[in-house]
Amino acid sequence: xxxxxxxxxxxxxxxxxxxxxxxxxxxxxxxxxxxxxxxxxxxxxxxxxxxxxxxxxxxxxxxxxxxxxxxxxxxxxxxxxxxxxxxxxxxxxxxxxxxxxxxxxxxxxxxxxxxxxxxxxxxxxxxxxxxxxxxxxxxxxxxxxxxxxxxxxxxxxxxxxxxxxxxxxxxxxxxxxxxxxxxxxxxxxxxxxxxxxxxxxxxxxxxxxxxxxxxxxxxxxxxxxxxxxxxxxxxxxxxxxxxxxxx
Amino acid sequence: xxxxxxxxxxxxxxxxxxxxxxxxxxxxxxxxxxxxxxxxxxxxxxxxxxxxxxxxxxxxxxxxxxxxxxxxxxxxxxxxxxxxxxxxxxxxxxxxxxxxxxxxxxxxxxxxxxxxxxxxxxxxxxxxxxxxxxxxxxxxxxxxxxxxxxxxxxxxxxxxxxxxxxxxxxxxxxxxxxxxxxxxxxxxxxxxxxxxxxxxxxxxxxxxxxxxxxxxxxxxxxxxxxxxxxxxxxxxxxxxxxxxxxxxxxxxxxxxxxxxxxxxxxxxxxxxxxxxxxxxxxxxxxxxxxxxxxxxxxxxxxxxxxxxxx
Numbered sequence: 362x363x364x365x366x367x368x369x370x371x372x373x374x375x376x377x378x379x380x381x382x383x384x385x386x387x388x389x390x391x392x393x394x395x396x397x398x399x400x401x402x403x404x405x406x407x408x409x410x411x412x413x414x415x416x417x418x419x420x421x422x423x424x425x426x427x428x429x430x431x432x433x434x435x436x437x438x439x440x441x442x443x444x445x446x447x448x449x450x451x452x453x454x455x456x457x458x459x460x461x462x463x464x465x466x467x468x469x470x471x472x473x474x475x476x477x478x479x480x481x482x483x484x485x486x487x488x489x490x491x492x493x494x495x496x497x498x499x500x501x502x503x504x505x506x507x508x509x510x511x512x513x514x515x516x517x518x519x520x521x522x523x524x525x526x527x528x529x530x531x532x533x534x535x536x537x538x539x540x541x542x543x544x545x546x547x548x549x550x551x552x553x554x555x556x557x558x559x560x561x562x563x564x565x566x567x568x569x570x571x572x573x574x575x576x577x578x579x580x581x582x583x584x585x586x587x588x589x590x591x592x593x594x595x596x597x598x599x600x601x602x603x604x605x606x607x608x
Numbered sequence: 609x610x611x612x613x614x615x616x617x618x619x620x621x622x623x624x625x626x627x628x629x630x631x632x633x634x635x636x637x638x639x640x641x642x643x644x645x646x647x648x649x650x651x652x653x654x655x656x657x658x659x660x661x662x663x664x665x666x667x668x669x670x671x672x673x674x675x676x677x678x679x680x681x682x683x684x685x686x687x688x689x690x691x692x693x694x695x696x697x698x699x700x701x702x703x704x705x706x707x708x709x710x711x712x713x714x715x716x717x718x719x720x721x722x723x724x725x726x727x728x729x730x731x732x733x734x735x736x737x738x739x740x741x742x743x744x745x746x747x748x749x750x751x752x753x754x755x756x757x758x759x760x761x762x763x764x765x766x767x768x769x770x771x772x773x774x775x776x777x778x779x780x781x782x783x784x785x786x787x788x789x790x791x792x793x794x795x796x797x798x799x800x801x802x803x804x805x806x807x808x809x810x811x812x813x814x815x816x817x818x819x820x821x822x823x824x825x826x827x828x829x830x831x832x833x834x835x836x837x838x839x840x841x842x843x844x845x846x847x848x849x850x851x852x853x854x855x856x857x858x859x860x861x862x863x864x865x866x867x868x869x870x871x872x873x874x875x876x877x878x879x880x881x882x883x884x885x886x887x888x889x890x891x892x893x894x895x896x897x898x899x900x901x902x903x904x905x906x907x908x909x910x911x912x913x914x915x916x917x918x
Contacts, residue, residue: 437820460824467822477817481629490627494823499624538821 388412388448389546389578390436395445397431404443405431406602413580415545418572420589421582423599429582432599433550436580438466450545467495470539470577474551476531478523484510484534485519491542506541513537513567529560533567540571547571549581553588561588569594627818628811628835638803639839639846645796646847646898647854649789650891654855656785657887663778670767670774674739674749676706680732681761689759690735696755697739702747704740711735796898797905804836804909815914825914833907840902844895851891855883 390413397406406428413419421429434440435447438454447454454465470491478487485506492502510519513533523531532552539547549568553561565581565588572579580597583589589596598606629635676693680686690708697706709717714733741747749766756762808815811832818828859882883891 439820463822463824466820471820477813477820479627479814479817482625482627486625489624490817491821493624493627494818494821494827542821 389415389450391448393446393448395435395442395447397428397435397440398443404602406435406442406599409445409604411597411604411607413546413578415578416572416576418569418579418594419581420592420594420596421580421599422584422586422589422596424584427599428602429584429599430550433471433548433580433582436546436548437469437471438462467491467542468545470542470544470547472532472535472539472547472549472552474554476523476535476555478531478534478538480523483520483522484515484526484530487523487534488537488541490538495542502541506537509537509541510534528556529564532556532560532564536564536567536571540575540577543575544577546578546580549579551582551584553583553585558585558587561585562591565592626835627831628814630835630838635807635835635839638800638807638836639843641799641803642796642840642843642898642902643846643850645792645799646844646894647850648847649792649796649898650848650851650894651854652785652788652792653890653894654851654883654887656782656789657883657890659778659781659785661884661887663774666774667771670771671744672741673767674741674752675765675767676737676739676756677763677765678735678737678759679761679763680734684760686732686735689762690737692759693737693756693762696759697737697752700748700752700755702741702743703752704742706737706739709736709738793901796901800836800902800905801909804832804906805913807836808832808910808913815917825911828914829907829910832910833903836906836910837899837903840899840906841895843902844898847898848891848894851894852888855887 392409392411395406395409396404398404409432421432423429431440435442438449438457442455445455449465450468452465454462457465478484479490482490488510489499489502489506492506507516507519510516513536515530515533515537518526518530518534521530523534526534532555536549536552539549547568552568553564556564568579568581569592571577596606597604674697676697678686678689678693694706694708697703711733714735717736718733739752749764753764756764815828818831
């Protein structure tokens with residue numbers, strides 16, 4: 362199929378522009394025979410070859426120790442593959458220099474299982490952090506952060522420190538922090554691991570809403586099978602470092 | 609002042625909360641260490657200034673005075689020779705006054721060595737003429753020396769050897785003080801490096817989160833450097849303040865605790881511990897110097913830590 366760019370991401374510098382020649386389907390992420398090992402140890406991930414289309418939502422699942430977190434770290438560009446090639450936003454990221462790597466990483470949001478909010482900052486300040494890193498002044502980012510916090514249901518908890526937030530509130534704050542700078546790709550590493558099943562489901566709905574309204578590409582790692590059954594999104598199943606299902 | 613500087617140090621986001629927490633154990637330890645180092649630096653610097661000022665004052669005082677000594681010589685009349693010596697001194701260009709010490713004054717000078725209560729009238733003691741110079745630089749001392757050679761038993765003491773010794777001693781103390789200052793500086797740099805690495809390690813979570821959200825090493829280093837500069841300024845200020853209080857207390861204690869004679873001697877030596885404007889400027893200058901040292905050292909340590917851990 363011949364593609365001449367695509368409408369939904371027109372103007373995005375990291376994606377093919379209208380009129381540029383780009384053969385094949387649009388791919389935000391593409392792995393080709395990727396392998397990963399730590400030091401001289403055995404390969405944690407083997408022969409991973411897959412691609413992710415823009416605006417898609419994938420569950421990444423597999424038993425503990427199957428390599429989900431390592432794969433997410435490769436996607437977050439905090440690890441380099443031992444072999445193979447990773448392409449993100451049309452650019453080979455396997456051998457990027459530090460500056461370019463940081464530029465690329467600003468288009469990737471991450472949500473952790475353990476939230477990783479900074480305890481001395483309020484909810485508002487935690488969520489605003491990516492915008493501060495981008496050099497925005499408070500007057501500039503305050504309306505956006507406030508709006509997003511209200512959208513995720515934390516409008517009343519803006520000035521609360523993480524220590525007084527519930528697990529669900531912390532995770533919603535972490536999600537808000539991950540998406541405030543409007544990344545192209547949102548990665549979530551067991552985001553429902555520290556909340557009850559009912560809240561887990563509501564959090565996945567929140568991710569789904571972000572995917573639907575903002576067109577964000579989402580990869581959500583979880584090993585909770587009941588949660589997967591509630592949603593019809595495609596799954597990437599890792600087993601012993603190999604991708605056995607990618608639908 | 610510290611509040612204003614800290615507000616400035618918050619830097620690029622105005623009133624936004626500091627990303628690196630202002631109060632944690634590593635920060636407090638570093639603050640205490642820098643305060644101690646600043647105090648030691650300021651006290652050493654103040655001591656050096658005191659010694660140098662006193663040495664200059666001693667040298668100037670001694671340089672303004674000459675002593676003519678008249679030894680008893682058989683066949684010579686001491687009183688006549690004294691009058692001649694005084695007259696010759698007064699006739700010398702650059703001399704303000706000349707005065708012969710009385711026999712009682714001469715005997716008093718011997719008292720510390722020979723003890724009190726002795727009758728020295730039977731012994732002929734050397735007599736002294738104290739010559740005050742109006743202009744120590746242009747006084748014609750060579751002429752006075754030539755003139756005095758005509759007076760039997762007379763000799764001129766310009767205290768040159770004493771002044772030389774005094775200058776050497778003061779120079780040695782000043783040099784030693786500067787070496788101590790340099791060593792304190794090196795120790796401060798090393799301590800800041802270790803404290804910085806400790807602070808970075810204890811704030812590893814913040815560094816990781818900042819990296820995950822796309823912050824560059826430059827941004828992270830900037831956040832930490834602002835924090836360390838703030839600690840350096842506070843530590844430098846507290847250390848310098850403690851040093852000023854120390855000199856004030858020592859000055860007061862020297863006046864109150866010591867006997868009046870001892871106090872007078874200490875006063876002669878150290879000029880009553882008055883630092884003067886140059887001493888004060890020196891101590892106040894410790895604050896920005898320590899702050900800059902902290903900022904530069906911590907910046908290098910942070911950048912190195914980040915390049916190793918990224």
